[in-house]
Amino acid sequence: MLTRKIDNTLFASYSDDIPSFLKKxxxxxxxxxxxxxxxxxxxxxxxxxxxxxxxTLLEHALVEQKRILIIGDFDCDGATASVVAVKSLRLMGAKxxxxxxxxRFEHGYGLSPEIVKLAIKEKQPDLIxxxxxxxxSFDGVQLAKKSNIQVIITDHHLPxxxxxxxxxxxxxxxxxxxxxxxxxxxxxxxxxxxSALKTHLSxxxxxxxxxxxxxxxxxxxxxxxxxxxxxxxxxxxxxRILIDQGLQRIRLKxxxxxxxxxxxxxxxxxxxxxASDLGFAIGPRLNAxxxxxxxxxxxxxxxxxxxxxxxxxxxxxxxxxxTRKEEQARMQAEAQxxxxxxxxxxxxxxxxxxxxxxxxxxxxxxxxxxxxxxxCPVAVFAQSGADxxxxxxxxxxxxxxxxxxxxxxxxxxxxxxxxxxxxxxGLSIKKDNFPQFEIAxxxxxxxxxxxxxxxxELLTDGTLEAPDISLSNAQLLVKAGPWGQGFEEPIFYxxxxxxxQRVVGEKHLKCRLKLVNSPTIHDGIAFFQAPxxxxxVQLAYKLSINEWRGNTNLQLMVEQIYECDV
Numbered sequence: 001m002l003t004r005k006i007d008n009t010l011f012a013s014y015s016d017d018i019p020s021f022l023k024k025x026x027x028x029x030x031x032x033x034x035x036x037x038x039x040x041x042x043x044x045x046x047x048x049x050x051x052x053x054x055x056t057l058l059e060h061a062l063v064e065q066k067r068i069l070i071i072g073d074f075d076c077d078g079a080t081a082s083v084v085a086v087k088s089l090r091l092m093g094a095k096x097x098x099x100x101x102x103x104r105f106e107h108g109y110g111l112s113p114e115i116v117k118l119a120i121k122e123k124q125p126d127l128i129x130x131x132x133x134x135x136x137s138f139d140g141v142q143l144a145k146k147s148n149i150q151v152i153i154t155d156h157h158l159p160x161x162x163x164x165x166x167x168x169x170x171x172x173x174x175x176x177x178x179x180x181x182x183x184x185x186x187x188x189x190x191x192x193x194x195s196a197l198k199t200h201l202s203x204x205x206x207x208x209x210x211x212x213x214x215x216x217x218x219x220x221x222x223x224x225x226x227x228x229x230x231x232x233x234x235x236x237x238x239x240r241i242l243i244d245q246g247l248q249r250i251r252l253k254x255x256x257x258x259x260x261x262x263x264x265x266x267x268x269x270x271x272x273x274x275a276s277d278l279g280f281a282i283g284p285r286l287n288a289x290x291x292x293x294x295x296x297x298x299x300x301x302x303x304x305x306x307x308x309x310x311x312x313x314x315x316x317x318x319x320x321x322x323t324r325k326e327e328q329a330r331m332q333a334e335a336q337x338x339x340x341x342x343x344x345x346x347x348x349x350x351x352x353x354x355x356x357x358x359x360x361x362x363x364x365x366x367x368x369x370x371x372x373x374x375x376c377p378v379a380v381f382a383q384s385g386a387d388x389x390x391x392x393x394x395x396x397x398x399x400x401x402x403x404x405x406x407x408x409x410x411x412x413x414x415x416x417x418x419x420x421x422x423x424x425x426g427l428s429i430k431k432d433n434f435p436q437f438e439i440a441x442x443x444x445x446x447x448x449x450x451x452x453x454x455x456x457e458l459l460t461d462g463t464l465e466a467p468d469i470s471l472s473n474a475q476l477l478v479k480a481g482p483w484g485q486g487f488e489e490p491i492f493y494x495x496x497x498x499x500x501q502r503v504v505g506e507k508h509l510k511c512r513l514k515l516v517n518s519p520t521i522h523d524g525i526a527f528f529q530a531p532x533x534x535x536x537v538q539l540a541y542k543l544s545i546n547e548w549r550g551n552t553n554l555q556l557m558v559e560q561i562y563e564c565d566v
Contacts, residue, residue, distance in 0.1 A: 001493055001540060003462045004028035021473055022480055025461055025490050035237045038244040040218070042237065046196040049177040054152050054168035054193060055200040061127045061150075062093055062201070063210075069125035070099040071111050072299070073132040073186065074290030076283045080227030081131035081154070081187040083256070083302045084220045088194035091215035092201060098123055101295050104361060105384070109133065109419070109426060111140035116147070125149055132186025134166070135159045136419045141166050154189045156233075158401045158421050183234040183486070187227030188242060191220065221246040222255035223302060229275050230283030232423075234486035243275055243482045258301035261310035262286075265318050272547065275482035276489075288320035291361030292327075324362060331358050331366050335380065339370075348374055349446040349453070352438035354381040354388060364391035364424070371395065375456040377403075377445055379427075381434065387416060388434060392425045397454045398445055400425045407444050414440060458540055458560060461490040466518035471554040474543035491559055493540045501531050513539070513556070526558035538562040 010027040018026070018033070026036065061068055068089060072082035082099045089097045100119055107114040110133040119125055127150045130137070134153035141164035144151050151166040158173050170193050172179040184192070195217055201207060207214050225246020228239055235243070249255050250263075251271050259282065263270050266281035286298040297320075301313030335353050351370060358366075360382035367380040371393040377400060381390035394400035399422045408415050414437055418427035429437050483489035499521055500512040509529040514521045516536070523546065524539075539558055546555035 002457045002459050004459060019476060021468060022476060025477075025480070028461060029487060031487075037237075038241045040241065040245055043241055044180050044238050046192045047178050048170050048172065048192070048196075049174050050168045051170060051193075051196060054170055055197055057127065057150055057152060057167055058193075058197050059201060059204070059206070062089075062206075065095055066126035067124060068094055068097040068127045068129065069119055069123050070097070071115060071119070071128055071130045071133070072099060072101045072295070073109070074101055074104050074295040075132075076230035076286045076290075076298075077186045077227040078132035079286055079290070079295050079298045079302065080223040080230075081185075081190040082299050084187055084190050084194060084223050084227075085129060085131055086303060087220055087223075088191075088197075088215070088217055091217070091219075092194075092198065092207075093210055093212045099296075099299060101290075101299065103294055104290065111137035111144070111151070111153075113139050113143045116140050116143045116149075119144075120147055120149075127152070130154060131190045132156070134164065135169070135171055136164075136417070138162075138164045140164075152193075154186070154193055156184050156186050156189050156421075157419055160405075181236050181238040183236050183239055185228040185231040185233045185239075187224050187231075188233075188239065191217070191224045191242070194220075218245070218249070219254075222249045222259055225250070225275075226259065226278050226282060229278040229482070229484065230287070232279070232485055235482065235484040236486060240482055240487060243484075247273060247275060247278075247482065256302050257307040257310040258304060258313065261301065261307065261314035262317065264311070265314045269547075274478065275484060279484075284324075285314070285317045285321045288324040289317055291324055291365075292320050292359070324365075327359050328362050328365055331355075331362055332369055334358075335366055335370060339374075348376050349449065350376055350442040351378045352381070352434070352441055353379070354390075354434050356383045358382040360384050360389045363389070364393065364426075367391050367393040375454070377441075379437075379441060381429070383431070384428070386431065387428050388431050390427050390429070392420070392427065394423050394425075395454060396423075398448060403444055403448060407440050410444075411436075411440055458491065459488070460493050460540060462492065463494050464492045466515050466520060469515065469520070469522065469543065469554070469556075471545065471552070474545050474554050477543055478545065489542060491540055491542055493538065495564065496537055496539050498532070498535045498537055503531065509558075511558075513537075522554060522556050524556035524558050526561060529558065529561060532561055532563050534563040536564055538564045 006024055007027045011023050014023045014033050070082050070085045072078040086097055086099055102115045111130050128144055129152045131154050135155040135157050141151050153166045153169045155171045172182050172184050198215055225243045228243055250273050253270055262282045262285055268277050268281050289295050289298045297313055297316055301310055304310050338353055363380040363382050367378045370378040377394040377398050379390050379392045381388040392400050401420045404418045414433055416428040495516045496513040498513050502510050504510045507528055509526040511524045512521055513524050540560040542557040544555045544557040546553050
């Protein structure tokens, strides 16, 4: 295990009202006191490239009551972005705004020609706004413009050298974009565009002129928080503000009835909601619909203002999620069986797997699980028509979108299409090219890493003395969040005595333990952990809070257990 180094200069710079316990954690993450503020006023200004062009197009569309169509993506980020766009535009007076989401099995990803044709047939749009997609939709944009449809792309995925010929592109990752944070999720980009539009319209006296109440776009921050957490983007200060503000609204139940319905079905109380609950409880239920069928059910769940309708949609999403879990378990077991026949050691540079029976909507989850198990980039493919569709999950030392760019340049006919960002990507290849891709993928990663397998060590915040392992410090950490990628929740380690251990839920280890040489006994839980033989163990753990039957207690969330001698 590695211990984060404390920046002593930062530590000394914090004001006295920050507890020393938190000063160590903040300074080890290189965060200044100013960056700890999560007030809405601290959000970065929307200085996106091509923003003025987009605002002018949107203003004309609203004034002239054009038909506006939102084209989203089939995941939680895309779903929440779709709802943010529809709700915001309706608040700003749009009478003819609707959404359409590609079915991954029929239309493929993004603004494809197939989804444009469907849009023309069913919706007759004058203006298409993409959310969480579009930056690689060259053919779809071209078809839309040929059909006299204006296109505004809002996306956060990394662009290629060339860009689609849309009327405007809002993406913080454009080379000429001066927006300081490159870490916005798709829903964050959409929210920024809608917020900028409100400011633009206000400056032009639009709302009183058209007898429209001034919209309060804080009402969609619950959706922005959900999509941002679910897409596992880096939590810089800007994203943490968006998440924190959304969480506050959900805790007060000033949020979408759909979110409340999903929390009910997941048995998570809104008033004590944490960012992790959005990622582990709500996100997967929305994503399941997009993986197995059609994310539009999830969008309708989040869009409705009727709690009873929301509950009906949430029940459907729950059923999809149960089916997803069963299919995922089957695929993971089969993938593991394939790996076992390959005699994979820990020194593997990459894994590429394919089975014709695997579900293309679930390959990404399986790739993510295998990446965690084997600590290398993993590509998992499923059959999709005559071709293969795959998802890749990567490790921090391999920027997977850049790597696919490299492979595509070296072997131009190998990959049919691809897109993504640093840690995740999607791609299509011809079925017969799978063996060639497997070799090219592994070789490219091995060359990128200079034939050196990256060391995987848990990064912790060090040891805690017995008095610091407390409920009050666990509560401090809750208030210090939201935690996530780039602002990781603290993990500590220490030597403990196992007083008691028992298996619960068939696969989790519930235990009672105490720090060596300390009399205080704590409750602990280790998920997906079998009982251990030794009574003395080295633990990596988080401080968490367990609320049960009206009681609030400290619980150690065990991340890793190492058996050791006394």
